[in-house]
Amino acid sequence: MEEGYSPVRKWEDLDNDILVKILQSFDLFELSAGLAHVCNMWRLARCDQLPWKKLDLSVLQSNFIRISRKPYVYVDSPSQEKMT
Template identity: 70%
Template sequence: MEKGDSPVRRWEDLDINILVTILLSFDLFQLIYAIPLVCRAWRLACCDPLLWKMLDLSVLQSNFIRLPMKPYVYVDSASQEKLTGLINICLNLSRGNIQTLIFHPNLYVNDNQLTFAAERCPQLKRLVMPSWNKIKKRTMCRAIHIWKDLESLTMPSINNPARVIEEIGRSCQKFSELKVMGPVISCLHLHWLYFFQTWKF
């Protein structure tokens, strides 16, 4: 090395805290599809908890066709496979650190996808569900049982919310906010209707 030459610095040798700060400016797709492939050090940086406090999938929505009869909505299997793959990558990189999970109102999420998210996001505090009600109540209750730290839930309208609310009462001691997208139809008395739609403590 000649006098005055500076040593060659490699990108993978960049301080991880500096790298994580830089990665905060990238969008979700760059963060999961491009950056982890650069090198081992960059993939490790992509798993930093600072990048995964929130997983915002509100940029994604399903291509669907409305039907006049059950299931009322048709979503092609290819888009479901892509969504499953994306969720898997995100949840693997996040290493259980996601505290806020937001779905687009028109994103079709099935029971298996929600179950996987529940198992891989045990620290979840806030969940915004899609607007259509396609997830079974028992799947929702199992997920809520895992989310002991859940504080806020935005969910679609369901015919009988009592079972879900009972599970929240049993499992989520820090729960403070429930938002329901649409009317709440149940066997409960009418004066409870307003309570369930604007439940705040």
């Protein structure tokens, strides 16, 4: 190997699991904005479900109207249980 030679690596060569781990450190805006435009590999990794499993939605502006009544609870399956 020549002295001072360093091989150039491409983003496409990075293991997908490592790339997904890196993408987990990005916030919602970074994930949904321009990451898909970096390269095809980043676009595919961004489509992985793992970075989307836990999103910090606190960075989004809330447009809820504050009312004095308790809010309803959303459930995604039928339930016979009562709220306490």
